[in-house]
Amino acid sequence: MTELQSRILGPIVLDGGVGGGAMEATIPFAGAEIAVRLEIDHPDRLDQQLIDDLDVVLDDTEIPDRLARDAIAALLPREGSAPAMLRSDWEQRQGAGRGADEFLADLRATTMVLTPDGGREHRDRVVLRYGVADGSLRDEITVRLPARSRGPEVDGVLRPRR
Amino acid sequence: MAEYDSLATTIGKMKRAAIDCWMSDQDFDITWGNDSSYNKWGWAPYQYHRPDANGEGGGTSVGYGDGVNCEASFNNIRARIDGIIEKWLGLPSGELCETPQADVHTAAAVLGSSATGTSIQGSGSIARSSSTVNDVVLGNMKGAFRAPFLWKYYTKFCTVQDGLGQAGVILQANYAAERAMWPAVKEDVAKICDQALSAWNTQVGLAASENAKFQLAVAGAVVTAVAAIVTAPAGGVGGAAIALAVTSAGISTAVAKVSEDAAVHVSGNSYESIMTSFENALKKLNESITAQETALNKALTEAVTTMNGDLASYNLDRVALGDFHVGDGSIKMDETDSTIVTNNMQLVEDGLSQALSAIKTGPSSAPTPREYGVGISSQGTHPAASALHELTRRCLELTHAEYQRGHGLFDATVADYFHTNAHARQTLRGLISNEALTVEL
Known part of the structure; x- marks a missing residue:
C-alpha cells in the first residue's frame, strides 16, 4: 500500500483502507523480542518523516520498557491493582516468599501497539502488555503511554494473552 | 482569576501555555517527571528545553546539538502574543473624568430647567426667580415694554436655560461613560487573557476546564453610567431643547445596542484555534468600546452643530429684543413690584454667574488617553467633548452678560418711569442700543 520503509519494522504495508490501517512485525525489545502492531489512523497523511520519527523511538526500547516496569513496580503494594493481582497469582504458582524484584524480573513485554498519529482522538501512543515469562499464567498487565499525560497509565484489569 | 494589575504575570504564563500547546499539537x-523540558510523547527522543514560568527562553534541544532547535518558533509565538496584547496595556483609569463631570453637573444643577420631567435635576432657584419676574411684570405692571422684555428675558431665556441644560446632559453622559468604561475594560482584558491561558493549559492536559461565554463588562457599565444621566425620554421637554434631548436619547439607544451583542468566549482545540479565538475576543472588546465612543462622539458633535445652527436658543445674546418703546406713556408700575422684579433678576444673574464659574473649561488634555488601536482614537472623545464643553461655557458666559444687560435695562426703565428726566431717558436709550449689540462667540 505504501512505499515507505522503516529501519526497524521493514517496509510499511498496511491492511485496511482510507479509514485506517495496520501492520504487524516482530522487533527487538529490551534484550528480547516483541510482537508489534502498528496502527495508522490517517493513512492518507502517512509520510516517510513520520516513519523516520517512529524509528528514532524504536531505536531505544529500553526507555518505554523502563517506564512501564517502574509504573508496574509502583503499583505492586496497592492491593487490588492489576500488578498486585498478577503477582498474587504468580506467587500461588511459585510459592510465597518471593520478592517484588523476582516477580518483576519474571515479567516480559509480550506485545506493543503503536498509534503514532492518534492526534486528539486517540490519546494512546504506545500500549505494552506484560506477562509472566514462562507463559504459565495467561493474564497480562496493560501499560499505556499516552499523549498529554504526566506519566504511564496502568489498566485496572488484567487481560488474557491473545 | 486574573487581575489587570498583574497582567504582565498572566502574559508570561500565557506565553508558556501557548508554547506548551504548540509543542503538544506536534x-x-x-x-x-521534569517540568523544564519537552519530549516526544513526554518520554521519547527528541528533547527540548521548555520556557521558564515567565514564558521566556527554551527551544534549544537537550543534547542534540544546534541543528535541533525551535527557538525561532518559540520567539514567534511570544511575539504574536505581545503583538495582540500590547495596546491593551497601560489603559487609563477614567478618574480624570470625575472632575469635569462634577463641574458640568454643578453648573446644570444651578441652571436647572423650566420644564419638569427632564434629565436635568435643578435646584430650581433660577427657574423660580425667573418665573417670579414674569409673574410680577405680567400681572402687576402695565406698559408696552413688557412684551419685548418678557419675550426675551423670560420666554427665550427659559429656552436657553433648557438648551444649555440639555447640552450639559450630553457632556455629563460622555464623562460618566468614559469614567465607567475603563475599569470594566480592564476586567474584560484580564478575563479574556485568563480564558486563553486556561484553554491552552487544558489542551496540554495541565487544566481541565471549559471556558464559558461571558458578557463583556464594559457593555453594562456604560449602559448604567449613561442611564444615570440621561433619564428623560425624548419629547419630555419642549421647545428647542427637544433637539438635544433627542441627541442624548440617541446615546442611550446606541449603548443599549452594544449591550445586545457583547458576548465573548475564548476556546479552541489547538494552539492556532485558541490564539485566533483570543485575538477575536479582544477585537470584539475593541468593537464594543469603539461603538460606545462613536455614539458619544456623534452626540457631542451633533450637539455642537445643533447649537451653532440655532444659537438664539442657546445664547441669550443672540436673541433680538424687538421694539422696546421709551416714554410712550403706557407704563404703570409701583415701587414694591419693581423692587421684587429687580431683586429676582439679581438672583437669576447670580445663579448664572455661579453656573459659569462651576462649569469651567473641561480637561485640557484627553482624560482617557490610551494606545492607538483601542476605541475611537488614542484621545477618546476628548476633541469633541472639548468643543461642546467650550461652546456651552461660552454660551453661558454670553447669556450671563446679556441677562445682566437686561437687568440694567429694566432698572433704567424703572428709573425713567419714576424720575422722568433727561438723564434717565438718555441712560435708557443708551442701554437699549448697547443691549442690541451681539458679541462674537
Whole structure:
C-alpha cells in the first residue's frame, strides 16, 4: 500500500483502507523480542518523516520498557491493582516468599501497539502488555503511554494473552 | 482569576501555555517527571528545553546539538502574543473624568430647567426667580415694554436655560461613560487573557476546564453610567431643547445596542484555534468600546452643530429684543413690584454667574488617553467633548452678560418711569442700543 520503509519494522504495508490501517512485525525489545502492531489512523497523511520519527523511538526500547516496569513496580503494594493481582497469582504458582524484584524480573513485554498519529482522538501512543515469562499464567498487565499525560497509565484489569 | 494589575504575570504564563500547546499539537509533551523540558510523547527522543514560568527562553534541544532547535518558533509565538496584547496595556483609569463631570453637573444643577420631567435635576432657584419676574411684570405692571422684555428675558431665556441644560446632559453622559468604561475594560482584558491561558493549559492536559461565554463588562457599565444621566425620554421637554434631548436619547439607544451583542468566549482545540479565538475576543472588546465612543462622539458633535445652527436658543445674546418703546406713556408700575422684579433678576444673574464659574473649561488634555488601536482614537472623545464643553461655557458666559444687560435695562426703565428726566431717558436709550449689540462667540 505504501512505499515507505522503516529501519526497524521493514517496509510499511498496511491492511485496511482510507479509514485506517495496520501492520504487524516482530522487533527487538529490551534484550528480547516483541510482537508489534502498528496502527495508522490517517493513512492518507502517512509520510516517510513520520516513519523516520517512529524509528528514532524504536531505536531505544529500553526507555518505554523502563517506564512501564517502574509504573508496574509502583503499583505492586496497592492491593487490588492489576500488578498486585498478577503477582498474587504468580506467587500461588511459585510459592510465597518471593520478592517484588523476582516477580518483576519474571515479567516480559509480550506485545506493543503503536498509534503514532492518534492526534486528539486517540490519546494512546504506545500500549505494552506484560506477562509472566514462562507463559504459565495467561493474564497480562496493560501499560499505556499516552499523549498529554504526566506519566504511564496502568489498566485496572488484567487481560488474557491473545 | 486574573487581575489587570498583574497582567504582565498572566502574559508570561500565557506565553508558556501557548508554547506548551504548540509543542503538544506536534506530539511533544512536557517531559514525564521534569517540568523544564519537552519530549516526544513526554518520554521519547527528541528533547527540548521548555520556557521558564515567565514564558521566556527554551527551544534549544537537550543534547542534540544546534541543528535541533525551535527557538525561532518559540520567539514567534511570544511575539504574536505581545503583538495582540500590547495596546491593551497601560489603559487609563477614567478618574480624570470625575472632575469635569462634577463641574458640568454643578453648573446644570444651578441652571436647572423650566420644564419638569427632564434629565436635568435643578435646584430650581433660577427657574423660580425667573418665573417670579414674569409673574410680577405680567400681572402687576402695565406698559408696552413688557412684551419685548418678557419675550426675551423670560420666554427665550427659559429656552436657553433648557438648551444649555440639555447640552450639559450630553457632556455629563460622555464623562460618566468614559469614567465607567475603563475599569470594566480592564476586567474584560484580564478575563479574556485568563480564558486563553486556561484553554491552552487544558489542551496540554495541565487544566481541565471549559471556558464559558461571558458578557463583556464594559457593555453594562456604560449602559448604567449613561442611564444615570440621561433619564428623560425624548419629547419630555419642549421647545428647542427637544433637539438635544433627542441627541442624548440617541446615546442611550446606541449603548443599549452594544449591550445586545457583547458576548465573548475564548476556546479552541489547538494552539492556532485558541490564539485566533483570543485575538477575536479582544477585537470584539475593541468593537464594543469603539461603538460606545462613536455614539458619544456623534452626540457631542451633533450637539455642537445643533447649537451653532440655532444659537438664539442657546445664547441669550443672540436673541433680538424687538421694539422696546421709551416714554410712550403706557407704563404703570409701583415701587414694591419693581423692587421684587429687580431683586429676582439679581438672583437669576447670580445663579448664572455661579453656573459659569462651576462649569469651567473641561480637561485640557484627553482624560482617557490610551494606545492607538483601542476605541475611537488614542484621545477618546476628548476633541469633541472639548468643543461642546467650550461652546456651552461660552454660551453661558454670553447669556450671563446679556441677562445682566437686561437687568440694567429694566432698572433704567424703572428709573425713567419714576424720575422722568433727561438723564434717565438718555441712560435708557443708551442701554437699549448697547443691549442690541451681539458679541462674537
